[in-house]
Amino acid sequence: MPTIKRDYEKIKCNSICPCGSNMKYKNCCLKKINDKSQQTYEMIHESKRIGKAKKIVAAAIQHDIDHPIILPDDNLCVPGNSDSNIIIP
Numbered sequence: 001m002p003t004i005k006r007d008y009e010k011i012k013c014n015s016i017c018p019c020g021s022n023m024k025y026k027n028c029c030l031k032k033i034n035d036k037s038q039q040t041y042e043m044i045h046e047s048k049r050i051g052k053a054k055k056i057v058a059a060a061i062q063h064d065i066d067h068p069i070i071l072p073d074d075n076l077c078v079p080g081n082s083d084s085n086i087i088i089p
Contacts, residue, residue: 011025012025013025013026013030014026017029
């Protein structure tokens with residue numbers, strides 16, 4: 001199997017940052033990269049959480065459509081008997 005070489009030199013944590021700040025790489029650009037990857041992870045996690053919540057809400061709405069709750073109306077009574085307090089559901 002042939003050896004694969006990089007086209008660039010690997011940057012070590014304790015080497016000088018290539019951006020020219022004369023700081024160590026771990027205290028300069030590596031933190032920026034880690035912050036961006038953390039933000040990306042949080043955005044992906046948040047979108048998955050929102051997707052799950054949407055599925056739960058859609059299932060609840062579909063359940064309400066399939067199984068409606070019929071509440072009695074006080075104005076509906078047994079026909080022909082106006083004295084009755086029997087409510088038709």
